[in-house]
Amino acid sequence: MGQIRLASFYSVRGITNFNAFSRDGVGIFIDDVPYDLSAFQNLGFNDLERVEILRGPQNTLYGRSSLGGVINVVTRKPTNEFEFNNSISYGNFDDFKAQASISGPLVEDKLFFRLSGDYSTRDGYVRNTFLDRDVDGGSGGNGRVKLLWTPSLDWEVSFNASFDDYREGAAPYVCLMNPIHQRLT
Structure with a gap:
């Protein structure tokens, strides 16, 4: 990948x-x-x-x-027992990432839920000397909700929904053409 x-x-x-x-x-x-x-x-x-x-x-x-x-x-599917997981990381260029998930029963042995999501943000690391700032930072996150209903041993009904929203800074590269090659533009 x-x-x-x-x-x-x-x-x-x-x-x-x-x-x-x-x-x-x-x-x-x-x-x-x-x-x-x-x-x-x-x-x-x-x-x-x-x-x-x-x-x-x-x-x-x-x-x-x-x-x-x-x-x-x-x-992961929703569970009949309560569970919670999370992780947080921090790195260079103020790279911050947080992930969390929670799952459990809404109705014991019949209806279960699972919520999960993450959020990340990062400062830019390419300096725009004209604007005097970093131009390629970004932030965003995604989330997912799952409901699982088991009315009997033979039936399983699930509802899944997800979203994502990421905002990235401008591309850090600009193509400057040599006057000799203006025909290429």
């Missing part, structure tokens, strides 16, 4: 999802929901149960956009 700013790129068996504004060659699924044009999304990888990587064409199981394979992300 590669990542530049707000884009994530995945490659399975030499086929990538780096196809601007076209269908991906690698299918990305989170809890069996497809994410088309996934290169332009920051997927929140917190509170995971597992990540499955299926190599080779998976069109019969997962439909289009899975020529190279499928990356299937499975998030």
Whole structure:
């Protein structure tokens, strides 16, 4: 997996999802929901149960956009017992990240919930000498809510919702053309 700013790129068996504004060659699924044009999304990888990587064409199981394979992300299910997890990290350039999840029963043995999310912020590290400030900082977060209802041993009904909101600073590079090559612009 590669990542530049707000884009994530995945490659399975030499086929990538780096196809601007076209269908991906690698299918990305989170809890069996497809994410088309996934290169332009920051997927929140917190509170995971597992990540499955299926190599080779998976069109019969997962439909289009899975020529190279499928990356299937499975998030943790709500639990019948109360649990809470969190982590906080801090690094260079005031890089701060916090993650948390909470789960438990709403109705014992019948209805369960799970809330999870993360928030991150980072100062820029490329200096714009004209503006005299760092220009490529960013912040944002994502969250997920899951409800699980088990009316009987044979039935399981789930509701999943997620959101993400990331704000990134300006791109730190500007193309300056040589007057000899003005025909290229």
